[in-house]
Amino acid sequence: MSATTMTGEHLEAILKVAGAKSDKEGWFGMPEGSSLSLHVAHDGAAMTISRVDAVRFDGELVYCRNPKRETFVVVRGDVFAAALEGESSAGKVARRAGFG
Numbered sequence: 001m002s003a004t005t006m007t008g009e010h011l012e013a014i015l016k017v018a019g020a021k022s023d024k025e026g027w028f029g030m031p032e033g034s035s036l037s038l039h040v041a042h043d044g045a046a047m048t049i050s051r052v053d054a055v056r057f058d059g060e061l062v063y064c065r066n067p068k069r070e071t072f073v074v075v076r077g078d079v080f081a082a083a084l085e086g087e088s089s090a091g092k093v094a095r096r097a098g099f100g
Contacts, residue, residue, distance in 0.1 A: 006079040014082045027054040034086035038064060042078045
């Protein structure tokens, strides 16, 4: 495992900060108005999985689902970064610089 590899604990901490809640099927759903992007690389090829609204873990596999119900499956060790979009806490109003 390289220094840039995400662990299960890293991903769980990111989901906690995002305010994700688990359901009975094991999916961690993002709060309304929020999404997650995962940055993944393997053998020099990289891709970003954008607008993820739910994540589920199965051992080393990470299942990522978007609002269109498309599902992406990646190996946890290939995830090297995550970006949170939208408001991470329900009920808060997002304030953007220069827009009030």
